Structures are given as structure tokens and as C-alpha cells.
Amino acid sequence: MYRPGDDLLTDLTSDDERTRRRALLRKESFDKAADDYDQWRGGYPDDVVEAIVACSRIGPESRVLEIACGTGQLSVPLAALGMDLVAVELGHHLAALARRNLSRFPKASVKRSSFESWPLPLEPFDAVVVANAFHWLDPELRFAKSAQALRLGGCLTVGHAHHVRGGTAGFVEEAQRFYIKWGLSDDPFFQPPTPAGAPIMYPEFDGRPEFGSVERRRFEIPRHHTAQSYVGWLRTDSMVATLDEESREGFLSDIGQLITTRYDGVVSRNFLYEVITARKVD
Numbered sequence: 001m002y003r004p005g006d007d008l009l010t011d012l013t014s015d016d017e018r019t020r021r022r023a024l025l026r027k028e029s030f031d032k033a034a035d036d037y038d039q040w041r042g043g044y045p046d047d048v049v050e051a052i053v054a055c056s057r058i059g060p061e062s063r064v065l066e067i068a069c070g071t072g073q074l075s076v077p078l079a080a081l082g083m084d085l086v087a088v089e090l091g092h093h094l095a096a097l098a099r100r101n102l103s104r105f106p107k108a109s110v111k112r113s114s115f116e117s118w119p120l121p122l123e124p125f126d127a128v129v130v131a132n133a134f135h136w137l138d139p140e141l142r143f144a145k146s147a148q149a150l151r152l153g154g155c156l157t158v159g160h161a162h163h164v165r166g167g168t169a170g171f172v173e174e175a176q177r178f179y180i181k182w183g184l185s186d187d188p189f190f191q192p193p194t195p196a197g198a199p200i201m202y203p204e205f206d207g208r209p210e211f212g213s214v215e216r217r218r219f220e221i222p223r224h225h226t227a228q229s230y231v232g233w234l235r236t237d238s239m240v241a242t243l244d245e246e247s248r249e250g251f252l253s254d255i256g257q258l259i260t261t262r263y264d265g266v267v268s269r270n271f272l273y274e275v276i277t278a279r280k281v282d
């Protein structure tokens with residue numbers, strides 16, 4: 001089920017305790033599924049990594065802070081360029097796997113902490129990057145503390161993947177009945193947005209006093225899956241991961257069978273990757 005990332009923020013700060021607790025469970029679910037995350041999440045397409053590097057104006061000599069690195073989906077290609085990379089990750093298991101995945105890069109390190117409580121080092125960074133995780137950070141601090149971490153002129157770059165219309169014809173529509181059956185949706189007619197209709201993420205970038213020269217780039221890129229890799233990838237979805245065990249396994253089994261029996265074991269889903277960069281001005 002598609003939900004723009006900012007819905008999560010609304011939930012995390014909701015007045016309703018059940019909504020808040022559920023959002024918190026979702027935030028913590030990535031660490032519980034750390035092995036699946038590492039195996040099935042996959043990295044970012046080259047075009048997206050190149051845009052993040054180019055927009056952030058970084059290279060081998062740069063000092064970069066990555067917030068919420070997961071198991072290193074973006075960190076590994078950044079570290080491979082030779083830059084000095086510090087990654088901060090909330091989850092213990094995720095941080096341990098990220099450390100392992102980055103172990104061949106002596107200039108990369110992983111700190112296990114929430115970004116909000118991590119003491120910033122004195123030496124400023126040339127860029128702060130965040131991939132698919134900005135919506136999990138404290139809404140006020142994520143801008144103010146990122147700005148504090150940066151040198152003047154340094155860049156804050158945020159990547160976000162939207163699920164959009166396209167991909168294997170009929171698959172999303174057919175799969176929807178299992179989202180309803182297992183309590184993940186109540187909308188039988190759900191459709192993701194068209195690529196052109198995907199919401200602008202983090203419009204507040206434009207009004208932040210610490211940042212200027214906001215640039216947004218979008219890339220429409222399909223991802224291809226076997227039944228096994230799709231089910232593995234779904235295990236890392238925080239909505240799926242926080243279902244009770246019986247519902248989760250029932251849902252995943254239904255989706256796996258759907259792909260095997262109706263789509264010859266392969267499907268693709270269409271994504272719109274948004275890369276947003278702003279430069280520190282103050």
C-alpha cells in the first residue's frame with residue numbers, strides 16, 4: 001500500500017497513542033528484519049547514486065555524513081568513491097551489518113545512535129545525505145541539526161523512492177486483494193500515483209532559513225523481481241514487518257504464489273526516485 005513518507009511523521013507525532021505506538025513499531029521494524037534488509041533491499045540504481053554525488057558536490061576528498069544508513073545501501077557506493085564517510089544508524093543489527101559491508105573501506109565508519117542524540121563532531125561535513133529515511137527523523141531537528149553538521153556551502157541531500165504506476169500490468173491490482181485480506185489496506189481500488197502525480201517530498205525544504213538553492217531531480221526506474229526476491233523485499237516493508245506473524249506469513253505466501261502462478265515467477269514494479277539537495281547558506 002502506498003503512503004507518502006510524511007504520513008509516517010504525522011503518525012509518529014500523533015496525539016493518538018495507538019497511532020504513535022504503531023508508527024514507533026514500524027520505525028523499529030527495520031532492525032528486527034536486519035538480515036532480510038541486508039539481503040533483499042538492494043542498493044540504489046547508478047543514476048540515482050550519481051545524482052546524489054553530483055548534486056551534493058562530493059568526491060574522493062569529501063567528508064560526508066550519512067544519516068540512517070540501514071545496512072549500507074547508499075553508503076557502500078559512496079565509500080567506494082574513496083570519500084571519508086561517517087554513517088549514523090539507529091538499529092544495532094543494521095549498524096553491525098553496515099560495519100561489515102563497509103569493512104573494506106578504511107575511511108568509512110558507522111556510529112550506532114539515533115541522529116537526534118548523536119553528538120556532532122567539531123569538524124564540519126561537506127555533505128549530509130539521507131536515503132529513504134528523512135521521514136523517520138525528528139521534523140525540526142532533521143533540518144537544524146543537518147545544517148549544524150555542515151560547513152557553509154555544504155549540501156543536505158535527501159533521496160526518496162516513490163512507488164508509482166507502471167511495472168507488470170495487472171500485478172498491483174491483483175495483489176491488492178491480499179492487502180485487504182491481511183489487513184494492510186481497505187481500498188479495493190488502490191492505485192499508486194502516476195509518475196507525474198507523485199507528491200513533492202519535503203516541500204518545507206524551500207522555506208528553511210538555513211538552506212538555499214534547492215534542487216530536485218526525479219528518475220523513473222523499474223525494479224525487477226523473482227517471487228523470492230519480491231517476498232524478501234516485502235519483508236523489509238515496515239507495514240508488512242509489523243503484522244502479527246500469522247498474517248505476515250499468510251500475506252507473503254499469497255503474494256509469492258500470485259507471482260509464481262500468474263506471472264511466471266517474475267514481476268517488475270515502477271519507482272520514481274527523487275533526489276533533493278539544498279546548500280547551507282547560514
Ligand SMILES: C[S@@+](CC[C@H](N)C(=O)[O-])C[C@H]1O[C@@H](n2cnc3c(N)ncnc32)[C@H](O)[C@@H]1O
Pocket residue numbers: 027030031041067068069070071072073074088089090091094113114115116130131132133136137138
Ligand atoms: C527505510 S530504512 C532506509 C535505510 C537505508 N538508508 C536505505 O536507503 O535503504 C530507514 C532507516 O532509518 C533508520 N532510522 C530511523 N530513525 C532513525 C534515527 N532517528 N536516527 C538514525 N537512524 C534512524 C532505521 O533504523 C532504518 O535503517
